[in-house]
Amino acid sequence: MKYxxxxxxxxxxxxxxRNAEASDAQEVLDVMQRTHVQTDFLRSYPNEIIIDADQERQYLVERLESTREIELVCVVDGVIVGSAGVEEVGTTSKVWHRAELGISVIERYWGNGIGGALVDACIACATAAEYSQLELQVVSDNARALALYTRRGFVEYGRNPRGFLSCVSGYQELVYMRRELDAPAARVGTEVAEG
Incomplete structure (x- = not known):
């Protein structure tokens, strides 16, 4: 999928x-490391990111070739300052209609509209890939992200009070959110999604 x-x-x-390309691999990893240092709201710690540039390069090539999943970057003044992706929940017919959204932006660029631009791009890509539901999880204390997702049409459908166990703040409640898309209904029967 191209974007x-x-x-x-x-x-x-x-x-x-735009799409993250194979040549972006090291810079994408650097941004990932940096964003994981700057906030306690992401799923992992910087030392838990155990892939190297070659593995990231291969991952980005796979995403470029996929018709259902995508990895995006936001570039400001020639520098990658954030990334986001759409990933399928699964390939079986019962969950073929569902995708997950993940996003991170370097702290220095918060409040400039980059998060919104990345979320809008993910919504557009998920719709083009014929998903009918886009999902995410967000720490309940992350008011900025909750407000962004709500403005973009995501609604809460549940909470997990012990979703994360942070070494900084203890248990963190996760808010589960979803957004219905204008994509066709999920395929049923024995058809297999291409890609």
């Missing part, structure tokens, strides 16, 4: 949200 869209940020600068 490329230019966005004017809140500070007037232009950015591009």
């Amino acid at each position: 490329c869209h230019y966005v004017t940020l809140n500070d007037g600068r232009r950015c591009v949200v």
Whole structure:
């Protein structure tokens, strides 16, 4: 799946949200490391990111070739400042209609509209991939992210009070959110999704 869209940020600068390419592998890993240091709201710690640039490169090639999953980056002034992805929940017919969204943005760029641009891109890509539901999990204390997702049409459908166990803040409650998409209904029967 291919995606490329230019966005004017809140500070007037232009950015591009596009597919992460194989040549971006090291920079994507660097951004991942950096964002995992800057917030306690992500699923893992920086030392738990155990892939190298070659593995990341292969992952990005697979995402470029996929018709159902995608990895995106946001580039400002030639620098990757955030990433997001859409990943299928599963390949069986009962969950073929569902995808998960993940996103991270470097702290220095928070509040500029980058998160919104990445979420909008994920919604567009998930719809194009014929998912009818996009899902995510967010720490309940992450008010900024909760507000963003709510503005983008995500609704809460449950909570897990012990979703994460942070070495900084103890148990963190996870809010489960979903957004219905305008994609066709999920395939039924024995058809297998391509890609």
